[in-house]
Amino acid sequence: xxxxxxxxxxxxxxxxxxxxxxLAHPGRIAILQYISxxxxxxxxxxxxxxxxxxxxxxxxxxxxxNIGLIHxxxxxxxxxxxxxxxxxxxxQELMNSFFNTTKFNCC
Amino acid sequence: xxxxxxxxxxxxxxxxxxxxxxLAHPGRIAILQYISxxxxxxxxxxxxxxxxxxxxxxxxxxxxxNIGLIHxxxxxxxxxxxxxxxxxxxxQELMNSFFNTTKFNCC
DNA sequence: TTTATATATCGCAATATTACGATAATAAAT
DNA sequence: ATTTATTATCGTAATATTGCGATATATAAA
Numbered sequence: 001x002x003x004x005x006x007x008x009x010x011x012x013x014x015x016x017x018x019x020x021x022x023l024a025h026p027g028r029i030a031i032l033q034y035i036s037x038x039x040x041x042x043x044x045x046x047x048x049x050x051x052x053x054x055x056x057x058x059x060x061x062x063x064x065x066n067i068g069l070i071h072x073x074x075x076x077x078x079x080x081x082x083x084x085x086x087x088x089x090x091x092q093e094l095m096n097s098f099f100n101t102t103k104f105n106c107c
Numbered sequence: 108x109x110x111x112x113x114x115x116x117x118x119x120x121x122x123x124x125x126x127x128x129x130l131a132h133p134g135r136i137a138i139l140q141y142i143s144x145x146x147x148x149x150x151x152x153x154x155x156x157x158x159x160x161x162x163x164x165x166x167x168x169x170x171x172x173n174i175g176l177i178h179x180x181x182x183x184x185x186x187x188x189x190x191x192x193x194x195x196x197x198x199q200e201l202m203n204s205f206f207n208t209t210k211f212n213c214c
Numbered sequence: 215t216t217t218a219t220a221t222a223t224c225g226c227a228a229t230a231t232t233a234c235g236a237t238a239a240t241a242a243a244t
Numbered sequence: 245a246t247t248t249a250t251t252a253t254c255g256t257a258a259t260a261t262t263g264c265g266a267t268a269t270a271t272a273a274a
Contacts, residue, residue: 003233003260004132004259008158009134009137010133013136016133016136017136020130021127021128021131023123023127024128024130027116028124033209035212036209036212037212047220056264058221058222074271078221078271083212095199102143105144105189106145110228110229111229132231151251159233159234162233162251162254165252179251181240181251183241185251186250
């Protein structure tokens with residue numbers, strides 16, 4: 001016991017939950033906001049901006065990359081992380097569709 | 108180590124992340140969808156509908172109640188859980204505002 | 215080639231989450 | 245008052261997440 005029983009839920013429900021999970025950390029929220037504020041392709045100024053160690057940031061970036069919310073482009077010894085607009089919009093719509101199809105019922 | 112370093116993030120970032128966290132479980136997604144599908148105030152038919160034990164469902168309902176997404180009304184020995192429309196809309200707007208204020212930057 | 219800089223990965227400790235059996239609490243029914 | 249049904253809480257085991265030091269990897273600079 002202890003593990004989430006994903007088998008008993010639909011793949012839509014699991015997908016939505018796993019997207020929410022990636023966003024369920026203030027550090028990852030902060031990283032997304034920071035990346036989005038920068039005009040140029042900024043990489044690990046993120047480490048200095050956010051107050052977490054470099055391996056921790058790298059790990060958070062990986063999770064954001066995994067669901068495609070950002071993508072990293074290697075530029076010399078630096079890596080440039082950017083918002084992936086297509087996925088971004090998709091995720092936003094997925095969430096809105098969840099919120100909109102849930103109707104007020106009673107009480 | 109191990110604990111999320113909430114202190115270094117803004118209260119907005121923490122608030123948003125903690126809302127995402129409540130939604131980051133397929134069981135809670137399923138509960139919300141089920142509640143919303145019911146015309147009448149249905150309570151722990153939820154236990155039979157979702158495939159989780161009664162204490163587990165009760166625990167998930169508590170988390171949903173804590174952020175105000177649902178509220179429970181005691182009706183005899185049963186409890187009727189309903190979507191709280193006001194909070195529901197608030198949460199949706201909070202998320203949309205997060206998605207909309209994040210702009211596409213580079214690459 | 216050596217050195218310096220930037221990023222990723224590994225391994226582990228601390229903490230959090232998930233799930234549920236046992237049990238308590240509450241209220242209707244008998 | 246006792247029984248039955250419904251829900252909440254407690255305690256605990258299994259697993260997941262968070263964070264970071266140590267280290268590996270990769271590329272630019274010297």
